[in-house]
Amino acid sequence: RTSRENAKQSVLSRVAVCGGTHGNELSGVYLVRELLKVKKGVMEKEEEQEEEEPLSVLKVLSNPRAMQQCRRYVDTDLNRCFTHATLNGLTSGTVPYEMIRSRELNAMLGPKGRSGAVDLVCDLHNTTANMGLCLIAYSDCDWICLHIFRHLQAISNKESYSLDSVGKHGFAMEIGPQPHGVVRSNVYTAMKAGVQHMLDWVCFFNSGTLFEGESVDVFTMIKHIDYPRDSETRNITAAVHPHLQDRDFCPLHPEDPLFQTFSGETLRYKGNEPLYPFFINECAYYEKGIALSLARKRPFIETTAADWREHTHTHTHTIFK
Secondary structure (H helix, E strand, O other), rough: OOEEEOOOOOOOOOOEEEEEOOOOOHHHHHHHHHHHOOOOOOEEEEOOOOOOOOEEEEEEEHHHHHHHHOOOOOOOOHHHHOOOOHOOOOOOOOOOHHHHHHHHHHHHHHHOOOOOOOOEEEEEEEEOOEEEEEEEEEEOOOOHHHHHHHHHHHOOOOOOOHHHHHHOEEEEEEEEEEOOOOOOOHHHHHHHHHHHHHHHHHHHHHEEEEEEEOOOOOOOEEEEEOOOOOOOOOEEEEOOOOOOOOOOOOOOOOOOEEEEEEOOEEOOOOOOOOEEEEEEHHHHHHHOOEEEEEEEEEEEEOOOOHHHHOOOOOOOOOOEE
């Protein structure tokens, strides 16, 4: 990193840390509750020099009703309620709770796509899959997410393994494995450290630090794979194969074991190329008909912070691990 001399770039003055978007993913719930107790302290960066703007950190419990019931959602998945059509839809008649809540959050953190939106949204999630800590973004050209990911990698000194669309920049911090409705201290601690390091990076950037471009590996989602199902009942007829279970982000080659039927038969991957599975056997995705997702791994060259205005954003499901 080198000093950014006389740069007139926008600072990231408003950051939102959101937990409980899914009410049974408890690391984010308890972390945001803890942060809400802290009026001023390590999570709130105050102005150190007159010419610097303070960093305002909004701590948000996204789905209070689902949290009270320790459920993923009450009526519908909140994290699928932030399209412009949903946010601007009619409010007459019976409206699912999460749609109402998404509009409240959009008013608080957005409006989505407008200049008044918060600069960065960090949405906290847990997964039952063995994904470690990763960042999930919906643009493969969001340099903010790329540089935050690189900072987390450097701090941890090891390979790291939507509501966030409302802000000007945003990502989901996903950590697992952790059962839903359970909080594990090691997962909670990893999430807390990740959030703190993210805020540290924002302060580095706001103070004039230049982050040079480097190459990082990103995983771009290609497709989902459903479980094998009975053609009449639509009940699943197989589970994820033991050789694949817990091997998130490890290459899956053609003819590798994919599923094991309940009668004991091995079903193999019939793809044409090696791909990288993630969200393997995620509990919350049974209802969505997703046994796992497959991604293509590729190197990505980060731009420097000074070049961010030239970026053309391509919207895709991108995982930084």
